[in-house]
Amino acid sequence: MSAQSTYQPIHRIAMGGMAEVHLAYQRGLGGLEKLVVVKRILPHLEGDVTFVTMFLEEARLAAQLSHPNVVNVVDVRREDDGLYMVMEYLAGIDLRQLLALAKGDERSVPIPVTLRALADAADGLHYAHCARDSHGQPLGLVHRDVTPSNIMLTFEGVTKVLDFGIAKAAGPAGVTQGGTVRGQFTYCSPEQIEQRPLDARSDVFSLGVVLYELLTGASPFVAESPAGVMQAVMHRQIFPPGAMNSDVPVELDDLVMRALARDPAARISNAGELRDRLYSILGGYGTTMSPARMGRWIRERFSDEWRAAQKLEQRVTLQARAGEATARPSSHLSVSASISTPGDLLDTTQVTTHPSVSSAFESGSDSISPLGDVAAGRGSNLTLYMAAAVAATVSILAVLALAYFLGRTAG
Numbered sequence: 001m002s003a004q005s006t007y008q009p010i011h012r013i014a015m016g017g018m019a020e021v022h023l024a025y026q027r028g029l030g031g032l033e034k035l036v037v038v039k040r041i042l043p044h045l046e047g048d049v050t051f052v053t054m055f056l057e058e059a060r061l062a063a064q065l066s067h068p069n070v071v072n073v074v075d076v077r078r079e080d081d082g083l084y085m086v087m088e089y090l091a092g093i094d095l096r097q098l099l100a101l102a103k104g105d106e107r108s109v110p111i112p113v114t115l116r117a118l119a120d121a122a123d124g125l126h127y128a129h130c131a132r133d134s135h136g137q138p139l140g141l142v143h144r145d146v147t148p149s150n151i152m153l154t155f156e157g158v159t160k161v162l163d164f165g166i167a168k169a170a171g172p173a174g175v176t177q178g179g180t181v182r183g184q185f186t187y188c189s190p191e192q193i194e195q196r197p198l199d200a201r202s203d204v205f206s207l208g209v210v211l212y213e214l215l216t217g218a219s220p221f222v223a224e225s226p227a228g229v230m231q232a233v234m235h236r237q238i239f240p241p242g243a244m245n246s247d248v249p250v251e252l253d254d255l256v257m258r259a260l261a262r263d264p265a266a267r268i269s270n271a272g273e274l275r276d277r278l279y280s281i282l283g284g285y286g287t288t289m290s291p292a293r294m295g296r297w298i299r300e301r302f303s304d305e306w307r308a309a310q311k312l313e314q315r316v317t318l319q320a321r322a323g324e325a326t327a328r329p330s331s332h333l334s335v336s337a338s339i340s341t342p343g344d345l346l347d348t349t350q351v352t353t354h355p356s357v358s359s360a361f362e363s364g365s366d367s368i369s370p371l372g373d374v375a376a377g378r379g380s381n382l383t384l385y386m387a388a389a390v391a392a393t394v395s396i397l398a399v400l401a402l403a404y405f406l407g408r409t410a411g
């Protein structure tokens with residue numbers, strides 16, 4: 001991204017099969033500053049015309065979505081160094097981290113936490129499945145990649161679905177247009193594996209797998225190879241979660257099994273129904289698990305992550321401000337290049353450097369010192385003043401000489 005870019009990626013958060021995710025700093029008029037997330041498509045996919053066309057189309061649709069349980073896409077851009085999508089930054093954990101807890105001990109994630117998180121995710125999915133365009137026509141969105149890494153739980157206790165629609169651009173059943181395996185087949189529905197037409201019920205199945213894993217600490221389709229996983233999704237007998245975790249009530253067992261029905265016609269018919277059933281089971285625990293309560297639980301259970309996130313936000317903001325203070329407006333230096341923050345804040349920093357920055361440093365052709373700029377500016381102004389003074393003196397002398405000459409002639 002260029003120095004003039006509104007978004008300056010500063011810290012890489014994650015590297016997926018399709019893109020790099022960076023925490024970035026957004027600048028705007030009137031001192032606006034904000035942390036956002038920039039998802040930059042990997043270079044090898046940018047040459048794939050079908051992928052890029054579909055990515056832009058899906059991103060355009062995703063940007064129309066606005067719901068508390070769906071991450072907000074704020075911008076999609078293409079600049080010299082690539083194609084990227086800008087999203088709201090979510091301070092929190094993804095469901096992989098929650099799952100890691102459940103894998104250690106299936107009772108470590110309280111069932112009401114799982115129920116509320118998945119009811120929120122189902123609500124976000126259902127909203128997107130039902131979304132219509134400005135002419136009232138259904139958008140027909142299906143997520144296609146409902147996995148633990150694409151669901152986040154914020155430290156404020158809200159669950160959000162990420163990456164809406166991107167999977168479609170990446171191709172069916174987790175395979176890119178180029179043929180590389182991208183997604184995790186463990187969360188694919190049978191119809192996705194068979195590459196049949198998909199509708200919202202495919203996402204219900206995938207969410208059912210996530211639910212199963214959180215309740216039992218294990219995937220129902222775990223296998224040694226992708227082919228083994230696909231085989232398991234299509235044919236392996238699924239035991240109700242209660243068989244592994246006796247805390248799971250019977251009605252939750254039934255719900256999970258209905259979400260995992262291989263025949264879409266026998267499955268829970270839509271994500272809205274799944275949400276309602278999850279809420280009704282949650283009611284049996286005598287709580288709604290409000291966001292305030294969810295947030296308290298997450299901040300307590302993931303206190304290290306919470307502290308680390310706060311420190312990271314602080315560091316990124318300081319870096320960006322420091323970079324701005326030292327960047328010259330017309331320079332080709334990226335803002336994130338010139339960093340000077342207190343030492344302890346820099347220890348784990350990953351600085352994203354614009355390619356042109358390193359060459360500038362190597363050739364020694366550019367000074368990043370603001371004093372250097374000021375001094376250079378003052379030097380050139382002084383030359384101008386002196387030239388103007390000399391010109392004025394010469395003009396006055398010429399006028400005086402002319403007057404003297406005319407006076408002598410007249411006399």
Ligand SMILES: Nc1ncnc2c1ncn2[C@@H]1O[C@H](COP(=O)(O)OP(=O)(O)OP(=O)(O)O)[C@@H](O)[C@H]1O
Nearest residue numbers: 014015016017018019021037087088089090094149
């Ligand atoms: N808006 C966001 N705010 C905060 N963290 C985010 C945001 N978007 C993504 N992340 C983090 O980045 C991780 C995911 O990165 P990414 O989507 O590139 O990989 P993936 O989900 O594993 O793969 P893919 O999406 O390509 O299937 C998320 O699990 C989350 O931890």
Ligand SMILES: [Mg+2]
Nearest residue numbers: 016149150163
């Ligand atoms: Mg993702």
